[in-house]
Amino acid sequence: MTTVTVAPAADGVRPATRTLPLGRALNEALRAAMEQDPKVLIMGEDVGRLGGVFRITDGLQKDFGESRVMDTPLAESGIVGTAIGLALRGYRPVVEIQFDGFVFPGYDQIVTQLAKMHARSLGRIKLPVVIRIPYGGGIGAVEHHSESPEALFAHVAGLRIVSPSNASDAYWMLRQAIASDDPVIFFEPKRRYYEKGAVDTETAPGDPHRAHVVREGRDATLLAYGPAVRTCLDSAAEAEREGRSLEVVDLRSVSPIDFDTIQTSVEKTGRLVVVHEAPVFFGSGAEIAARITERCFHHLEAPVLRVGGYHAPYPPARLEERYLPDLDRVLDAVDRSLAY
Numbered sequence: 336m337t338t339v340t341v342a343p344a345a346d347g348v349r350p351a352t353r354t355l356p357l358g359r360a361l362n363e364a365l366r367a368a369m370e371q372d373p374k375v376l377i378m379g380e381d382v383g384r385l386g387g388v389f390r391i392t393d394g395l396q397k398d399f400g401e402s403r404v405m406d407t408p409l410a411e412s413g414i415v416g417t418a419i420g421l422a423l424r425g426y427r428p429v430v431e432i433q434f435d436g437f438v439f440p441g442y443d444q445i446v447t448q449l450a451k452m453h454a455r456s457l458g459r460i461k462l463p464v465v466i467r468i469p470y471g472g473g474i475g476a477v478e479h480h481s482e483s484p485e486a487l488f489a490h491v492a493g494l495r496i497v498s499p500s501n502a503s504d505a506y507w508m509l510r511q512a513i514a515s516d517d518p519v520i521f522f523e524p525k526r527r528y529y530e531k532g533a534v535d536t537e538t539a540p541g542d543p544h545r546a547h548v549v550r551e552g553r554d555a556t557l558l559a560y561g562p563a564v565r566t567c568l569d570s571a572a573e574a575e576r577e578g579r580s581l582e583v584v585d586l587r588s589v590s591p592i593d594f595d596t597i598q599t600s601v602e603k604t605g606r607l608v609v610v611h612e613a614p615v616f617f618g619s620g621a622e623i624a625a626r627i628t629e630r631c632f633h634h635l636e637a638p639v640l641r642v643g644g645y646h647a648p649y650p651p652a653r654l655e656e657r658y659l660p661d662l663d664r665v666l667d668a669v670d671r672s673l674a675y
Contacts, residue, residue, distance in 0.1 A: 341510045341539050351537040358528035360502040361391050361467075363536070364509040365429065369399050375513060376421060378405040378414060379431030379467075388433050389469060389528055411441035418464045419448055427463045427513055435470040435522075436479025442487075449518045450493035461516035465509070470498075471562045471612045472659050473526030475652040482649050483613035488520045489590040489622075496590040497543055498522040500564035502532035504540075504587060511543045522589075524562035544588040546596040552582030555606035555672055558597060558623065560586035563610045563660060570665040581669065589619050597623065598630050605636035606672045609643075610660050616646040637675035640668045 355363065369375045377392055383406040386393030396404035407414050411432060418428035432438045438445075445466065452460045472481035489496045495517050499505040505523070512519040549564065550571050557567040564585045571581040584600050586592065601607050607627055609620035624639035642660045650658050 341507070341514050352533055352535040354531050355502050355506075355534045356529045356531050357499070357502045357505045357524070358389055358391055360506040360532075360534050361509055361523065362393060362395070363534070364506045364513075365392060365395060366398075367536070368427075368429075368510055368513045369395065369403065372427060372513075373403075374425060375427045375429065376403050376405065377429045377431070378407050378418060380407055380409055380414075380433050382406060382431050387431055389525060391467070391523075391528075392431065411437055411439075412444050415441035415444040415449065415464075415466065418466075419444065419452075419462065422462050422464045423460065427465075429465045429467060429513060432466060432468045434476070434480040435468055435482040435484055438466075438468055438484065441466075445488070445494070445518075445520075446491050450491045453493055453517070462518045463513075463516050464518045465512045465521055466519070467509075467521045467523060469525035469528075470522045471524050471526060472649065472655045473562065475655070477652065478649070481655065483611065483644065485520075485522055485589050485611075486613055486617065486619045489619055493518070494590065495519045495544075495588070496522065497588045498524065498561035499587065500524065500527065500559075500561055500585050502530070503534045504585075506534045506536065507540050508543045508587070522561060527562055527565065530565070544591050544593060546587055546593040547585045548582060548596070548600060549585045550581070550583035552580040553604060554580045555608060555669055556582045556584060556597070556600045556604045557608050557610060557665065557669075558584045558586060558600075559610040560589060561612075563612055566660060566662065567610055567665060570662045570669070573662060574666060574669060579669065579673070592619075592623065592626075594623075594626055594630065597627055601627055601631045602634045605634055606669075607631075607635070607639045608665065608668045608672055609639065609641045610665055610668075611643045612659055613644055614646050615641045615643040618643055637672040640672055642668045
């Protein structure tokens with residue numbers, strides 16, 4: 336993502352630091368971006384009067400009008416194509432895809448046009464489009480509502496792929512994505528929408544593509560992003576009761592990937608377990624495992640292990656707990672790593 340400077344949103348009325356659910360932090364980020372830049376637009380299915388199926392855009396059409404918060408037809412290809420056109424005319428569209436599995440009708444526009452115009456124009460054309468996608472499982476939804484397609488987009492050069500795991504990152508990473516001149520696919524962990532955290536709206540963080548060590552440890556590294564970070568933190572807390580010290584790294588950005596921070600952690604612990612909800616087969620964990628093996632071969636005490644979804648369609652809601660990585664599967668991988 337292009338390095339961007341985002342102004343704080345403090346208005347003298349709202350306190351700078353508040354405890355917010357992750358979903359509410361996203362709403363506040365959209366509001367702050369629209370207040371500070373009249374070129375920021377929101378568009379998608381039911382984002383206006385309804386405020387979005389998860390209420391992420393709640394109240395924004397009322398306050399900013401129908402010309403800036405636009406309800407669209409059920410036509411993702413048309414939504415993304417229109418956003419590209421608006422960006423070419425100087426706007427900063429923020430598109431909401433209702434659920435992960437619905438993005439595929441717009442996939443051609445994203446991959447064929449949005450990702451390539453910057454290179455096709457030798458850098459003369461900027462595409463400041465943000466595509467927000469609620470993704471992942473854990474809410475008991477039906478087919479096409481719980482998928483994790485981030486690896487499909489990460490494979491496409493020209494796109495930036497990020498996923499926050501907490502309310503503070505949700506606020507600031509969305510604001511940084513909107514301020515960026517690059518197209519950004521913003522994956523939102525929908526089963527974490529209601530988890531609360533402190534959000535300081537005055538202190539802008541640094542690079543949105545830097546990974547963060549969110550728990551220090553010495554015996555092995557757990558690496559995750561989005562919804563799986565909470566799973567890894569819970570696993571590390573459980574492991575501590577058994578005398579094992581696990582470091583947890585929140586990747587935050589799937590493209591580009593901050594391999595330096597991962598390498599530093601692995602050189603300390605000697606072991607790495609990558610956790611994500613997406614299928615392990617050809618998933619982002621495969622790229623991470625290969626790169627870290629190249630970089631840290633002489634530091635590794637065990638092969639890099641991966642924990643994720645299976646190479647199968649996302650199952651019906653009553654079976655999703657068997658599909659999603661949970662505490663037991665993560666700790667089982669840790670046991671296998673430590674057994675080498």
